[in-house]
Amino acid sequence: MNRISCLPHRSPRGGCPPRRRRSGCPPRDAASVESYAAIVRDFIVNHRKAAADDLAFYSRSPLDVAVLSRMEGDLRHSHQRRIPQAALEMARDRLRENMPLPTHVRDFGSLLSFVDSAIRPIRKIGELAVYDTAHRIGAKNGIVPDRIYLHAGTRLGAAALGLRGKSIAVDELPPAFHRLTAAECEDCLCIYREDLRRIADRQPARVAS
Numbered sequence: 021m022n023r024i025s026c027l028p029h030r031s032p033r034g035g036c037p038p039r040r041r042r043s044g045c046p047p048r049d050a051a052s053v054e055s056y057a058a059i060v061r062d063f064i065v066n067h068r069k070a071a072a073d074d075l076a077f078y079s080r081s082p083l084d085v086a087v088l089s090r091m092e093g094d095l096r097h098s099h100q101r102r103i104p105q106a107a108l109e110m111a112r113d114r115l116r117e118n119m120p121l122p123t124h125v126r127d128f129g130s131l132l133s134f135v136d137s138a139i140r141p142i143r144k145i146g147e148l149a150v151y152d153t154a155h156r157i158g159a160k161n162g163i164v165p166d167r168i169y170l171h172a173g174t175r176l177g178a179a180a181l182g183l184r185g186k187s188i189a190v191d192e193l194p195p196a197f198h199r200l201t202a203a204e205c206e207d208c209l210c211i212y213r214e215d216l217r218r219i220a221d222r223q224p225a226r227v228a229s
Contacts, residue, residue: 052215056196059212059219063204071207078156083119086156087112087139089149099152103144111139111153121161128165129187131158147171155203165202168193168209177209180217 053059078086088108089100100108115138125131135154139145151171158164167187170178178184183192190202197205209216 052218053212054219056194056216056219059208059215060196060200063200063208063211067207067211068204071204075155075159079159081156081160083115083157083160084112086160087115087153089152097152100149103149107142107144110142111145111149114138114142115153115157121157125163128154128158128163128169129167131161131163132169165206168202168206170209173210173213174206177213177216180213180220182220 053062077092081090084090089097089103091097115135118134118138121131122134125134132151132154135157136150139153140147140150148171151169155165167189168174168178169187170185175184178188181193190198190200190205193205197208200208
């Protein structure tokens with residue numbers, strides 16, 4: 021989940037928060053949504069374009085921008101705001117040593133494993149930084165998530181639906197989410213995790229509304 025993920029809820033930019041004030045997936049402060057379909061509609065209206073813009077930015081940016089977690093304007097991305105600069109620079113150097121991507125990296129799962137093995141051992145580099153870095157590098161190399169990878173806030177959203185594991189398929193989510201990509205579903209699990217919990221608690225079984 022790079023800057024396309026876990027966005028706060030509102031902004032002058034078409035409903036999304038100002039890019040430079042995003043934080044790492046806080047609970048939404050807007051009115052509650054009352055169904056899975058309403059979550060999807062809200063995401064499309066308020067977050068989809070910003071998500072696509074972020075991926076486009078990383079698709080034309082060099083490796084250093086992705087690994088050092090830089091945004092447009094050369095600011096640090098809020099997801100990695102607590103990681104020491106030295107740790108990010110070490111991660112950059114580790115990945116530089118392993119570029120270009122190995123031939124076995126052909127899908128997002130193998131890309132994520134590659135990034136994880138390279139930088140996860142670095143102190144202060146956690147699973148969210150690994151995912152964000154892989155997602156940004158994938159944007160540059162035409163590799164997109166084909167499953168929903170669980171970490172940080174997304175794990176809480178998945179748990180609200182009774183789903184666990186390292187990754188889940190889009191079709192494991194309620195049908196209302198099937199119109200979204202795997203990366204967009206990952207966003208939704210994080211952004212709307214409290215809404216998902218509340219909606220699921222009202223239902224006798226996991227069904228879409």
